[in-house]
Amino acid sequence: MSGILTGADAHPADYPTVQAVEFMGRYLSEKTAGRLGIKVFAGGQLGSETDTLEITSFGGIDFNRVNFAPLNSIEPMTLPFSLPFIFDSVAHMRRVVDSEVGDEVLAALDRHGLIGLCIYDSGARNFYNTRRSIYTPADMVGLKLRVPASDLYVAMVNALGANAVPIPFGEVYQSLAQGVIDGAENNWPSFVSARHYEVANYLSVTEHLLTPEALVMSKASWEKLSGDDRELVREAAKQSVPEMRKLWDARVAEAKQTIAQSKVQVNQLDKEPFAALMRPVWDQFITTPEQKSVVERTLAMKEG
Numbered sequence: 001m002s003g004i005l006t007g008a009d010a011h012p013a014d015y016p017t018v019q020a021v022e023f024m025g026r027y028l029s030e031k032t033a034g035r036l037g038i039k040v041f042a043g044g045q046l047g048s049e050t051d052t053l054e055i056t057s058f059g060g061i062d063f064n065r066v067n068f069a070p071l072n073s074i075e076p077m078t079l080p081f082s083l084p085f086i087f088d089s090v091a092h093m094r095r096v097v098d099s100e101v102g103d104e105v106l107a108a109l110d111r112h113g114l115i116g117l118c119i120y121d122s123g124a125r126n127f128y129n130t131r132r133s134i135y136t137p138a139d140m141v142g143l144k145l146r147v148p149a150s151d152l153y154v155a156m157v158n159a160l161g162a163n164a165v166p167i168p169f170g171e172v173y174q175s176l177a178q179g180v181i182d183g184a185e186n187n188w189p190s191f192v193s194a195r196h197y198e199v200a201n202y203l204s205v206t207e208h209l210l211t212p213e214a215l216v217m218s219k220a221s222w223e224k225l226s227g228d229d230r231e232l233v234r235e236a237a238k239q240s241v242p243e244m245r246k247l248w249d250a251r252v253a254e255a256k257q258t259i260a261q262s263k264v265q266v267n268q269l270d271k272e273p274f275a276a277l278m279r280p281v282w283d284q285f286i287t288t289p290e291q292k293s294v295v296e297r298t299l300a301m302k303e304g
Helices: 016-031 049-057 068-072 090-097 100-112 151-159 169-177 188-193 227-260 272-285 289-300
Strands: 003-009 036-041 063-067 114-120 125-129 144-147 163-166 183-186 202-209 213-218 265-267
Touching: 003 016, 003 049, 016 036, 016 063, 016 114, 016 213, 016 227, 049 063, 049 068, 049 114, 049 213, 063 068, 068 213, 090 100, 100 114, 100 213, 100 289, 114 227, 125 188, 144 151, 151 163, 151 272, 169 183, 183 202, 188 227, 213 227
Parallel strands: 003 036, 003 063, 144 163, 144 183, 202 265
Antiparallel strands: 063 213, 114 213, 125 183, 125 202
16 A cells, blocks of 8 residues: 555644644655655544544544544543543653553554554643632532533533533633633633633633543554554654644643733642542443453552
């Protein structure tokens, strides 16, 4: 197999995950004297993550960068990494996904026509709202908070005492401005790039989710590659991870700087009381011995 392979990403062209896969394409091109390369269709040009995932599994797209949320609905082994407060820091998350635990979760995608190549960052998510600073779960009671259309997110926000309101990301700014919702949750760069900080002046650093993102390849496309080319693709994916993290960390630092110069009130808090309320949520979604093993080994990699 030779030629230019296709890649899909819902994020815009300048986003770290898009740039990481383009880095991967250059790596492949250099190593094969131009025989292999990747053209990334960014900004959701090929459809939503759910749509492109299905097309990838049938071989219509070669590479796809997807959040773990759509993977949760097809593969239970991806759920542990999506649990609230399972990771206590970015360093902890990276340590786990770089280990044999991460490899095991990626390998579980094989039965869905997908080859899991590597795991990228999606950032630490925090709550922000128009009403007040959140210091304890009691401060969340009564707040209407936007969440993505995910059973896990809904269960998490409701367990914290707030009211989960699933609406599309593109409607959040207007909903905040009009008081349809009181707040939302997301990572630092999204808080800035979607301009939510203009209407939500309270950000509380909960870091409740550090759900990663996956780069997958169509198994149909994978099977057309020679053994040497498969090794090369895996190597290129591995090399793209530090590239993505460098770009991501720079973007987070830039977003934090923007917020520091805005009127947003940022507060730190004790995460333990929030994490303590997550046990029913974990029990609801983690039901198999294999999932429980991933959870236990992930927790064992926390520092201290």
